[in-house]
Amino acid sequence: MATKLTQSNGAGWAFALPGFGLMVVFIILPFFFAFALSFTNQRLISPNPTAYVGAANYRQLLGVGTITLDPLRDDAGAVQRAADGSPAYPRLREFTRANPDYPQLDGMREWFSFGRGESRTFVLARDVVFMKAIVNTVIFVLVVAPLQGALALGLALLINQRLRGINLFRAIYFMPVVVSIVVVSLLWRFIYSADGGLLNNMLGGLSFGLFTPVDWLGTPSTALGSIIAMSIWQAVGFHMVIWLSGLQTISPTLYEAASIEGATKWQTFRYVTWPGLRNTAVLVLIVITMQAFALFAQIDVMTKGGPLDSTQTIVFQAVDRGYGKQDISGGSAISVILFCIVLTISLIQRYLTRERT
Amino acid sequence: MTMKTMQILSGAALAALLGSTAMAQTELTMWYHGAGNQVEADIINQIIADFNASQSDWAVRIESFPQIAYNDSVVAAALAGNLPDILDVDGPVMPNWAWAGYMQPLPLDAAVIADFLPGTKGYWDGQLYSIGLWDAAVALVTRQSTLDALGLRRPTLDAPWTGDEFMAALDAAKASGDYEYAFDAGMAWTGEWYPYAFSPFLQSFGGDIVDRTTYATAEGALNGEAAMAFGEWWQGLFANGYAPGTSQDPAARDNGFIEGRYAFSWNGNWAALGALNTFEDTLFLPAPDFGNGPVIGAASWQFGVSATSAHPDGAAAFIEFALQDEYLAAFSNGIGLIPATATAAAMTENYAPGGPMAVFFDLTAAQALVRPVTPGYVVQAKVFEKALADIANGADVADALDAAVDEINTDITRNGGYGH
Numbered sequence: 092m093a094t095k096l097t098q099s100n101g102a103g104w105a106f107a108l109p110g111f112g113l114m115v116v117f118i119i120l121p122f123f124f125a126f127a128l129s130f131t132n133q134r135l136i137s138p139n140p141t142a143y144v145g146a147a148n149y150r151q152l153l154g155v156g157t158i159t160l161d162p163l164r165d166d167a168g169a170v171q172r173a174a175d176g177s178p179a180y181p182r183l184r185e186f187t188r189a190n191p192d193y194p195q196l197d198g199m200r201e202w203f204s205f206g207r208g209e210s211r212t213f214v215l216a217r218d219v220v221f222m223k224a225i226v227n228t229v230i231f232v233l234v235v236a237p238l239q240g241a242l243a244l245g246l247a248l249l250i251n252q253r254l255r256g257i258n259l260f261r262a263i264y265f266m267p268v269v270v271s272i273v274v275v276s277l278l279w280r281f282i283y284s285a286d287g288g289l290l291n292n293m294l295g296g297l298s299f300g301l302f303t304p305v306d307w308l309g310t311p312s313t314a315l316g317s318i319i320a321m322s323i324w325q326a327v328g329f330h331m332v333i334w335l336s337g338l339q340t341i342s343p344t345l346y347e348a349a350s351i352e353g354a355t356k357w358q359t360f361r362y363v364t365w366p367g368l369r370n371t372a373v374l375v376l377i378v379i380t381m382q383a384f385a386l387f388a389q390i391d392v393m394t395k396g397g398p399l400d401s402t403q404t405i406v407f408q409a410v411d412r413g414y415g416k417q418d419i420s421g422g423s424a425i426s427v428i429l430f431c432i433v434l435t436i437s438l439i440q441r442y443l444t445r446e447r448t
Numbered sequence: 449m450t451m452k453t454m455q456i457l458s459g460a461a462l463a464a465l466l467g468s469t470a471m472a473q474t475e476l477t478m479w480y481h482g483a484g485n486q487v488e489a490d491i492i493n494q495i496i497a498d499f500n501a502s503q504s505d506w507a508v509r510i511e512s513f514p515q516i517a518y519n520d521s522v523v524a525a526a527l528a529g530n531l532p533d534i535l536d537v538d539g540p541v542m543p544n545w546a547w548a549g550y551m552q553p554l555p556l557d558a559a560v561i562a563d564f565l566p567g568t569k570g571y572w573d574g575q576l577y578s579i580g581l582w583d584a585a586v587a588l589v590t591r592q593s594t595l596d597a598l599g600l601r602r603p604t605l606d607a608p609w610t611g612d613e614f615m616a617a618l619d620a621a622k623a624s625g626d627y628e629y630a631f632d633a634g635m636a637w638t639g640e641w642y643p644y645a646f647s648p649f650l651q652s653f654g655g656d657i658v659d660r661t662t663y664a665t666a667e668g669a670l671n672g673e674a675a676m677a678f679g680e681w682w683q684g685l686f687a688n689g690y691a692p693g694t695s696q697d698p699a700a701r702d703n704g705f706i707e708g709r710y711a712f713s714w715n716g717n718w719a720a721l722g723a724l725n726t727f728e729d730t731l732f733l734p735a736p737d738f739g740n741g742p743v744i745g746a747a748s749w750q751f752g753v754s755a756t757s758a759h760p761d762g763a764a765a766f767i768e769f770a771l772q773d774e775y776l777a778a779f780s781n782g783i784g785l786i787p788a789t790a791t792a793a794a795m796t797e798n799y800a801p802g803g804p805m806a807v808f809f810d811l812t813a814a815q816a817l818v819r820p821v822t823p824g825y826v827v828q829a830k831v832f833e834k835a836l837a838d839i840a841n842g843a844d845v846a847d848a849l850d851a852a853v854d855e856i857n858t859d860i861t862r863n864g865g866y867g868h
Contacts, residue, residue: 132862136523136548139864151858184850198854200847219851286697309695311841395638397694398841414520416827416859 122430129424135417148424154217156196158186161210170209180211187215220396221425224403225432227315231322231404232383239323239330240375244368246327247334248360261335265328272325276392279321283307283393308394311401318389318402326382330375337371338364373444377437384433405429473500473507476762477532479522481749483512487782491775499769506762508534526550533757534766538640539580539747540819540829543572547823547867551577552755555764560771567746567816568788573867578752579767581776582785585812586645586744587732589705589713589723595731598624598711603733605814611652611681614736618690621711631691632710635840636701642833643819645714646682648735648743651817653678657832658856663822663868666856670832671849674740679845681738686840694837717808718784724804732807735815746816748785786812823866827859 129148133141162178163171171179183201186193199215202222206212216222250261267275282289285306294302307317341364349359387406390396396403396411405425413422478496482488489512496508511532513521519541525531526548537545545551553575561569561579570578595602598620603609609617621630634641647657654674658666669675685691692700705713706726715723723730735742751770753763776792779785780799786808787793798805819825835852839845860866 134863136526136544136550137863138547138549138867182846184846188850198858200851200854284697285695286700306695309693309841397837399838399843411830415830418827418859418862 125423125426128420129427131420133420133423135414135419137417144420148420149428150217152218152221152421152424152428154199155202155222156199156215156217157212158183158193158196158215159210159212178209178211183213183215220400220403221405221408223400224396224405224408227402228384228386228404230315231319231386232380234319235323235383236376236379239327239379240372242323243327243330243375244334246331247338248364250331251335251338264331267325268328272388273392275321275325276389279317279389280308280393283317283321285309309398311399314394314398314401318386318393321393322383322386322389326379330379333375333378334368334371337368341367373440376444377440380436380440381433384429405432473504474759474762476506476508476534476757476759476766478508478510478534478536478766479518479532480510480512480536481515481518481538483514485783488779491778491782494778495770495775496766499766502769503765506759506765508766522550529756531754531756533754533759534751534763535754536749536751537570537578539567539570539578539750540640540643540821540825542570542578542750542752543821544823544826545752546572546577549755551752552757552760553577554579554753554767555760556768560768563790564771564788565746565786565812565816567748567812567818568750570747570750570752572821578750579771580748580750581770581788582748582779583746583788583812583816584716584718584748585746585786585808585816586648586714586716586735587720587808587811588735589715589720590711590731590733591727592729592731593727594621594711597626602731603736605734605810608734608742609736611736611738617712618685622690624711626708627711628704628709629690629692630711631685632696632701632704632713632715633685633691634696634701634714635692635694635837636696636698638833638837640829642836643829644745645716646836647819647832648745648815648817649682649738650675650678651743652735652738652740653681654738654740656820657828658820658822658824658860660820663820663824664860664865666828666853670835670856671846671853675849676845678738679839679849682836683839683842683845687842693840717786717805720805720808721784721798732805732811734811742815743817744811744815746812746818822868824856824860824863828856831855831859 130143130145131141132144132147160180162180165171173179187196187199189197196215199217200219202214202216202219204211204213246264250257250264285291285304285308288304288307290307291302291304295304305313307313345363345367346359349363354362385406386404387410390402390404390407391410394402396407406429409422409425409429411422412418412425480492482492492510492512496510500507519538522531522535522537522545526545531550535545535551537551542551554577556576556579558576561576564579565583567583568580569576570580592602594600598617600617600620601609601613603613618630621627634645637645643657650656650670655672655678656669659669686693700709702719704710705715706723713723720730720732735744751767753760753767757763771788773787773789773792773795776787776789777795780787780792780796784798784805786805787796787799790809793799793806793809794801797803799809800806820828822828831852835848838848
């Protein structure tokens, strides 16, 4: 197909070449490498030759199974109960460790379980840590995308005014974006510290000492939430600027017309501002989603995936395996899975936010 | 010709000879992990300068890296075929590099290192690959006044505390109410500290990270009865409030003992001077015996020769030169490390018999056990670290250890047994 892009456009291509070249070398080629390596047993360091292993890496990562167990009964047939009164079940390790009757469960571990009547169904995964990483990442995206987007829009509306010194506020909100994420993470580790951290002290002061200090990053129930809050704060300024640029493309005449018509502030926002921000909204949503899926630095600095895997994420697992445990093929397989997830979600987002004619 | 001119002439001839041979020195490159530490750099540079001046065949040139980036740099250089002649390598990592073909056996006369502490000698596949100028040791740090106040016996190398005595000591410290925590294990130091400092507890219980007779499986070693007992004990330390857990503040780890917040601290010789300078009655007690003998970790950074070096004889000559007692003592005096020989220890300020830290030399000689000598250790260390963090955070002990065993065994299988 001969278009203006390909015909007598040598200078244009020459100008694009450095950028394209770098993208090919550092993004596109590695992606194909990852795809190919994920079907091998490639190690970071090894004298053994690399061999094709088919989908073994994917089976290892994604394998799941279930087993339904009846509670233990004593000789009289009554259900045995644990100390807290819940029925006691046989230990799963009797089924998952070299049990010839359950070869399909060998090496699996409990992911979660649910009860039906007295029996209980245990969902097992071959790689529980990775499953938890997927769930945590999805939770992170589901919370961060709407909250960060809305908060950034709110800030953008606030600073989109002609006030004296408004640039100072813009600079303050934007500051965390410019600071290295590693530095920000370290600072928030101090803020969240259970050992005289700023947050605990502040909450204690505000509640006149009634607040019991919480080990924010050391408790499985609060660790992910703490990282979510910090991540939203850190990147909100970036999206605020994108919203702001969108706000400033809306023609002032529309606002003038709205005020002449006697529109309230909410009506102005609902019928002038919001429709004018349509494309910006799509962009912000997709960018936040993609950034949120790439969650890594905060985890690496603040929790290393702990406590009890409550902050494992997909990218952290990919790096941890590929470099930490020298398992390049496993890390590559995780990257490919992440690529498929993000691609699917982007396509869905594109479909849902398409221009309806 | 007078005597004087003869002297001048021969002197000039000698100088010319030296000058020309200096030009003919073959250059050897060396990588070192200690960038950023001026004292350490001064010592290693002095050794190199002395070596280069002492003979006419070799000239060593050093490049230093920050420790945190060192291993990555070596791996990257190996993949790119750019390794230097002389490498330094962390003791437990050496088998991994040797197996991967990054290093070659170190051609060193056995007599040279006969008197060296066992933890300083890096053997893989029956051959010496690396040798250390120093070792490191861990002790149970406390104060004589603490023992007196709590009415505790002072354990000795010959009669260390039993596991029960150790727990009784923690109970006493906890009951006294004088301390925030009875015991500081150092949970804030993630990474290699966990296997280095805590796997000796497991070994003292009778378990291990991997079965050392075959190195083919962790089954039974890391999830057998002894390991389960270790796991329950370990979990109890945190569940019962004896020790701060994984979210311990690094600053509290560094200063908690000298601020009097912890009664006992599990810490290394590198932190000993700080404690000694604060409390004159600081004690460095041997590890408790949980039934299978008291154990502490061994092996620190060591020197070896890269596989691609064209001059292993020159590299070995330098390493042998660096192994002189005066340099061992210099490193010890400069950065507090345990010198590798008793004769060097006698030359140091802190480790000479009767010196304030001499006990660490005795501890290393008496209790030290190297970490599993296998290329898979790099992975096993990370798996072990996660299992211990999970157990400390309340995970089911059997499940956590089983998971660790499975991951280690899968890794061993996938690597064809790591060449054992």
